[in-house]
Amino acid sequence: METCEESTTIGKVITCKAAVAWEPKGEFVVQDVQVEPPHAMEVRIKVTHSSLCRSDVFFWANESLAHTFPRIFGHEAAGIVESVGEGITDLRPGDHVLPIFTGECRECKYCASPKTNLCSKFGVASLETGMKSDGKSRFSVQGKPISRFLGSTFSEYTVVEYAYVVKINPAAPLDKVCLLGCGVTAGIGAVRKIAQMEAGATVAVFGLGTVGLAVVKEAKLQGASRIIGVDNKASKADEGKRFGITDFLNPDTLNKPVDEEIRELTEGGVDFAFECVGNPNVMATAFESCQDGWGTTIVIGVAGRATVTIPTRYLLSGRCMKGTLYGGYKPKTDVPELVEQYLRKDLDVEEFITHNLPFTRINEAFKLLLAGDSLRTVLHFDDIIR
Template sequence: METVEEITVGKVITCKAAVAWEPKGKFIVQDVQVDPPLAMEVRIKVTHTSLCRSDLFFWTNEALGHTFPRIFGHEAAGIVESVGEGIDDLKPGDHVLPVFTGECKECKYCASPKTNLCSKFGTESLATGMKGDGKSRFSVNGKPVSRFLGSTFSEYTVVEYPYVVKINPVAPLDKVCLLGCGVTAGIGAVRRIAQLEPGATIAVFGLGTVGLSVVKEAQRRGASRIIGVDININKAAEGNFFGVTDFFNPDNLDKPVEEVIKELTGGGVDYAFECVGNPKVMATAFASCQDGWGTTIVLGVAGPATVSIPTRSLLTGRCMKGTLYGGYKPKTDVPALVEQYLHKDFDVEEFITHNLPFSRINDAFKLLQAGECLRTVLHYNETVN
């Protein structure tokens, strides 16, 4: 079992991190200084981090107004190095997942079984790039470096306690890091949001990791038809591997894809999952659903935009739902999800297409931008090709 060095507790740690100094700029792997955790904070030694399209979206989208320099990354796993005052159920050496949405277990959202939102520790509180005290725990030669969610593109990171999930130390960190975001979002969208029944028909728009995790879970739950939609023609074979029964590239059709789906299914699918984060695709997914009960579930991350859907379709029974992290409450539900993985109730290995040393993070982003990977896992302390 991996361990942490007790001699670092209470001290500033200098370690390697990938710093983005400007939007779309090359990630610079360099020394950064990471402060000790303050009250109700946890400093984590990140062992593995994977790349998510949310990192790509916020790194390249200048219109969002994020401050730079910044350390991105949020889908990861690691080991507690030290904890701040007030934390009594985490200790150095514990294996954890840093997650992007928190759970205080006290607010009305956390008390409700209807949502996994938290009014005190949502994703919005992490978007500013600074901690609640207006400061960063990262710096380069005295210059503050903004964070992004868990900032796991750093060998060490500091995360607030509500965003840290303790997991079974038996779980392989290079695999369960994927449960920090994408795979969990897809599984939960099928299980918790759709509550998909055997025999249901679905359409999945966007066959990345999130979309394919929807496909795989729908197959496990006995969906009768799984339609995959993607403009990357290479996704046809990949989708088939995961359980897609019919694949369409909208760019290659002579009519709108929603019309094709309605003709194929005799009126539309029972569930449509939007995994792209594009308002136009959301509207298309909605139009692909069956009148009377068709449900569109939005998983894709989009910037500030408006979705346009006809009100008549709402009056005739269709609906659209959004979901964050698949509806799972991080501290309450995710440890059990890790146990399900350990009992082989589902796989995550099939979503890992590349393993690279952390120093090759720029190569990993090129794969992601080119659509040539699902998840690339970056390893901090292991030799990988």
């Protein structure tokens, strides 16, 4: 068995460090894990940077999924291809890549359609335990299988199915463009591709985390005339204004429901409401905040299998609600161009990075996220001590 320090690891089991969650809501244990070589149409990636996303928190805290623990979380990351499995011809060791949580086969009717970024063969990567090909994990600790979660990037090495790996320009700094693997892209795409917002539109953004602020920033760039930020954390007011909100509402301090306040401020409701929290009650409130006739609610937040209740009379009056996964972007088709936009300085992700921490301080990073004291914390894997 080879270790990460060996010069040749291709085709061999690698022992490296990973942050293992042994139970829901439990602290991460940074320990040795074994990572198998990639099977056919799989890629083993040396992860260089991984940022923390609220989706990791949602599933880490979900006690109904206790059967999937122990588990390696993480999905918003960047790295370098270490080896590829049989059948892969357009990726090779040394390529710089982003693992993306949703796939693209480029063959099914969804991939052929410009109307969606869904894929019938490779939808969202495994949320349960193993790979789509055989249902098994490529991780273990002393022979005990460790469940995957999407890309499982809280590990020095991970194995990902080919459809979820995007090759990018090696000139792009991996500690920055790792953010394009989830939240920032979801927010940008929700405005650009899903809303297709016209200049002068009025907007309400529910939840001013990374996704919500990405919406705010892009809405401002698209010429929105009014951007109302909604969050129950008072400190988000100044942060939201830095990104472009014109008004800030804290539902906990209002004398009336926030949707009523929004309708009064906008004389009938906003043109677009973006839900970036993942709460069905907030989704309904966002819908109530919209203008009759054309008001559109766009749901970005992850809420599992929760149900949203909305009055049908508003549907009949012309309001609508849309959902979006990854901002509507097709990973292999669209993401390389987003990286190029970053390199041309047409797209900025750096202002979303509030903290940089060594990978071994992952528990500290999670505490910052849970407290709402960070946007994106980028974990660096170069601190591992042998």
